[in-house]
Amino acid sequence: VTGLFEGNTYEFRVLAENMVGLSKPSPSSDPIKASRPITPPGPPINPKLKDKTKESADLVWTKPLKDGGSPILGYIVECQKTGTTQWNRINKDELIRQCAFRVPGLIEGNEYKFRIKAVNIVGEGEPRELPETVLAKDILAPPEVSLDVTCRDLITVRVGQTIHITGKVKGRPDPEITWSKDGKVLVQEKRVEILHDLPNVELQVKEAKRSDHGKYIIAAKNSCGHAQAFAVVNVLDRPGPCPVRNLKVTDISSDRCTVTWDPPEDDGGCEIQNYILEKCESKRMVWSTYSSSVLTNYAKVTRLIEGNEYIFRVRAENKIGTGPPTETHPIIAKTKYDRPGRPDPPEVTRVSKEEMTVVWNPPEYDGGKSITGYILEKKEKRSLRWVPVTKTPIPERRMKVTNLFPGHEYQFRVSAENEVGLGEPSLPSRPVIAKDPIEPPGPPTNLRVVDSTKTSLTLGWGKPVYDGGAPIIGYVVEMRPKVEGADPEAGWKRCNVAAQVIHTEFTATSLDEKQLYEFRVSAQNQVGLGRPAELKEAVSPKEILEPPEIELDASMRKLVIVRAGCPIRLFAIIRGRPAPKVTWRRMGIDNVIRKGQVDLVDTMAFCVIPNSTRDDSGKYSLTLVNAAGEKAVFVNVRVLDTPGPVSDFKVSDVTKMSCHLSWAPPENDGGSPVTHYILQKREADRKTWATVTAELKKTSFQIANLVPGNEYYFRVTAVNEYGSGVPSDIPKPVLASDPLSEPDPPRKLEVTEITKNSATLGWLPPLRDGGSKIDGYIVSYKEHDQPADRWTEYSVVKDLSIVVAGL
Numbered sequence: 186v187t188g189l190f191e192g193n194t195y196e197f198r199v200l201a202e203n204m205v206g207l208s209k210p211s212p213s214s215d216p217i218k219a220s221r222p223i224t225p226p227g228p229p230i231n232p233k234l235k236d237k238t239k240e241s242a243d244l245v246w247t248k249p250l251k252d253g254g255s256p257i258l259g260y261i262v263e264c265q266k267t268g269t270t271q272w273n274r275i276n277k278d279e280l281i282r283q284c285a286f287r288v289p290g291l292i293e294g295n296e297y298k299f300r301i302k303a304v305n306i307v308g309e310g311e312p313r314e315l316p317e318t319v320l321a322k323d324i325l326a327p328p329e330v331s332l333d334v335t336c337r338d339l340i341t342v343r344v345g346q347t348i349h350i351t352g353k354v355k356g357r358p359d360p361e362i363t364w365s366k367d368g369k370v371l372v373q374e375k376r377v378e379i380l381h382d383l384p385n386v387e388l389q390v391k392e393a394k395r396s397d398h399g400k401y402i403i404a405a406k407n408s409c410g411h412a413q414a415f416a417v418v419n420v421l422d423r424p425g426p427c428p429v430r431n432l433k434v435t436d437i438s439s440d441r442c443t444v445t446w447d448p449p450e451d452d453g454g455c456e457i458q459n460y461i462l463e464k465c466e467s468k469r470m471v472w473s474t475y476s477s478s479v480l481t482n483y484a485k486v487t488r489l490i491e492g493n494e495y496i497f498r499v500r501a502e503n504k505i506g507t508g509p510p511t512e513t514h515p516i517i518a519k520t521k522y523d524r525p526g527r528p529d530p531p532e533v534t535r536v537s538k539e540e541m542t543v544v545w546n547p548p549e550y551d552g553g554k555s556i557t558g559y560i561l562e563k564k565e566k567r568s569l570r571w572v573p574v575t576k577t578p579i580p581e582r583r584m585k586v587t588n589l590f591p592g593h594e595y596q597f598r599v600s601a602e603n604e605v606g607l608g609e610p611s612l613p614s615r616p617v618i619a620k621d622p623i624e625p626p627g628p629p630t631n632l633r634v635v636d637s638t639k640t641s642l643t644l645g646w647g648k649p650v651y652d653g654g655a656p657i658i659g660y661v662v663e664m665r666p667k668v669e670g671a672d673p674e675a676g677w678k679r680c681n682v683a684a685q686v687i688h689t690e691f692t693a694t695s696l697d698e699k700q701l702y703e704f705r706v707s708a709q710n711q712v713g714l715g716r717p718a719e720l721k722e723a724v725s726p727k728e729i730l731e732p733p734e735i736e737l738d739a740s741m742r743k744l745v746i747v748r749a750g751c752p753i754r755l756f757a758i759i760r761g762r763p764a765p766k767v768t769w770r771r772m773g774i775d776n777v778i779r780k781g782q783v784d785l786v787d788t789m790a791f792c793v794i795p796n797s798t799r800d801d802s803g804k805y806s807l808t809l810v811n812a813a814g815e816k817a818v819f820v821n822v823r824v825l826d827t828p829g830p831v832s833d834f835k836v837s838d839v840t841k842m843s844c845h846l847s848w849a850p851p852e853n854d855g856g857s858p859v860t861h862y863i864l865q866k867r868e869a870d871r872k873t874w875a876t877v878t879a880e881l882k883k884t885s886f887q888i889a890n891l892v893p894g895n896e897y898y899f900r901v902t903a904v905n906e907y908g909s910g911v912p913s914d915i916p917k918p919v920l921a922s923d924p925l926s927e928p929d930p931p932r933k934l935e936v937t938e939i940t941k942n943s944a945t946l947g948w949l950p951p952l953r954d955g956g957s958k959i960d961g962y963i964v965s966y967k968e969h970d971q972p973a974d975r976w977t978e979y980s981v982v983k984d985l986s987i988v989v990a991g992l
């Protein structure tokens with residue numbers, strides 16, 4: 186059967202045919218697949234030696250072109266030792282599945298032949314022999330090192346990432362591999378991992394740091410030689426860790442300066458983009474950014490404040506971030522000129538008790554500007570405070586210092602000044618005592634009479650101009666009665682016999698007002714008495730009269746205002762000879778201050794009234810009286826308090842349902858106008874007051890809705906800005922009733938019975954009782970011929986009848 190397709194499965198049947206026709210088909214045959222006939226496979230193709238050692242050989246080949254109609258199940262490798270004819274199967278137990286095989290168990294130095302057979306389901310195919318014999322020995326090859334393409338130029342990573350360096354290493358025998366960086370051999374550690382799976386090699390550096398950048402070298406070495414390769418790694422980080430270098434501040438003036446620097450040694454692996462310049466005032470220590478985009482390695486800083494101290498700092502910045510800062514030393518914004526240097530200590534010459542002459546030399550350094558003057562200071566040796574001798578600079582280098590205290594020890598120092606300012610002061614001079622050559626003092630100055638009475642004279646004088654070089658320890662006062670033609674040195678009597686006069690004043694007592702006296706005063710130091718000073722003319726004691734004078738403080742001249750409860754303090758300075766009598770009064774009914782304290786201290790007169798009230802407001806007078814005259818002043822005082830009671834409070838127009846109240850404003854409004862009144866009432870048999878109105882502006886009010894027959898009390902209180910004042914009540918209760926009047930006359934008076942000496946009268950009550958019940962009736966009589974006004978009262982009765990007897 187032809188025309189079949191290989192790989193298809195076919196079934197067959199047979200039909201018989203005769204003249205009549207075809208028979209029925211026979212049953213189908215078993216299925217059969219159309220395939221070629223199966224034969225052993227062909228020989229492998231192109232067997233060759235891939236590698237060898239002294240003990241093994243690595244063979245490779247390609248599968249046969251023909252598999253014999255059945256898949257290749259594996260391969261058989263056979264070897265033949267040179268010099269023999271026998272082929273020995275190497276893989277005795279199982280077939281070789283791959284097209285490669287390592288033949289083990291070779292003997293070094295022997296030559297071998299190898300052949301390979303393919304095997305399918307039918308059996309072994311035709312062998313194919315290696316074209317050359319194989320000598321069992323090692324192959325020697327020097328090392329070869331090659332890095333991957335990604336590692337050949339520049340490896341760039343960021344800080345914190347992992348550095349990967351990969352490559353291949355070849356060589357026979359296997360070479361020894363070493364990794365190094367900057368001459369230091371790398372070993373396996375926490376961050377460094379070395380992977381060798383020849384020919385593949387890899388170095389990993391985890392969590393890279395900036396210090397990991399550099400040149401990495403891989404070296405391979407075996408018995409045949411050595412080889413190496415390198416990779417350059419750049420780790421990107423912020424500039425640093427060392428900051429910018431050589432930071433300097435130059436060209437300093439009063440308001441600007443120039444800051445210069447060199448780039449940092451390490452730019453962080455990428456180009457410096459810019460620099461950040463900051464400044465800080467030393468006294469505030471607050472940093473502020475002057476510029477965050479400086480492109481050069483210098484910057485001109487402006488708008489500084491003259492005399493302030495500044496610190497600058499600079500940081501480099503790249504695309505990764507900002508590096509650490511570098512700070513300058515503090516600088517002061519000032520001109521390039523400086524203040525003068527310190528002069529040498531000054532010298533003191535020509536010493537006296539009140540004066541010294543001080544001289545000095547200029548400083549060696551004038552600050553670049555001419556010296557314009559000097560400031561000379563002095564202090565007592567035991568004092569800490571230096572005091573300038575003059576208010577303005579001294580142009581010369583010499584100064585006469587006056588007004589010194591005799592006997593005190595002084596030191597001096599000097600400072601030079603130029604246009605920039607005042608320099609440092611010199612060291613102090615040697616201490617010098619202000620004193621003269623010692624001798625008796627000169628006479629006291631300005632001897633005069635300062636006070637006088639009928640029996641005394643008070644003398645006053647000034648210290649001598651010259652104390653003789655020693656302190657004045659006292660004065661001697663002498664006097665004598667004036668005698669014409671007397672010896673100038675005779676008759677003098679010492680007044681201060683008991684003790685030395687220390688002060689420059691003395692009072693001579695027990696004098697006769699009819700006698701003239703001469704006085705003289707001598708100063709004394711440790712050497713002795715000096716020349717006396719005499720009173721220009723003889724004097725006699727007499728009383729000095731001075732009329733009283735009063736000097737009021739400015740606060741007393743106008744109105745004195747105090748709050749209630751605070752004390753009133755009145756005072757004045759008084760003068761007069763003899764001492765005047767002081768009287769304080771309050772102008773009013775009796776001109777008497779009923780409370781408070783009146784006092785006199787030296788020349789001050791006081792009047793203090795504690796816990797003031799509204800009643801203390803008014804005019805106060807201070808009167809001084811002495812033999813020379815009288816003087817008075819007035820002070821107006823206002824005490825700010827609540828108002829006093831209202832005046833003239835009265836009730837009128839009383840009816841049984843209403844009444845009318847009226848009053849006058851309080852005489853004392855408490856120093857503030859009355860704003861309104863509070864009106865209250867209470868029934869006489871109750872104690873509680875009820876408010877009728879609390880905001881009454883007028884001084885009268887009509888009370889309504891009274892209960893007829895009840896008695897009422899009424900109260901009015903004035904109010905100002907300080908509160909409610911003193912209430913004012915009516916003195917007696919008011920009865921709610923209509924007004925009372927005289928009753929009408931009784932009606933129908935008749936004589937009901939009469940006798941010779943009596944008469945019986947009867948009558949009816951009046952029509953109106955006048956608003957009150959009738960208390961009684963008055964019965965009067967007169968004789969018929971008597972005048973009309975000669976009525977005689979007989980009796981008062983309550984009944985409506987009476988018997989009049991005694992007629």
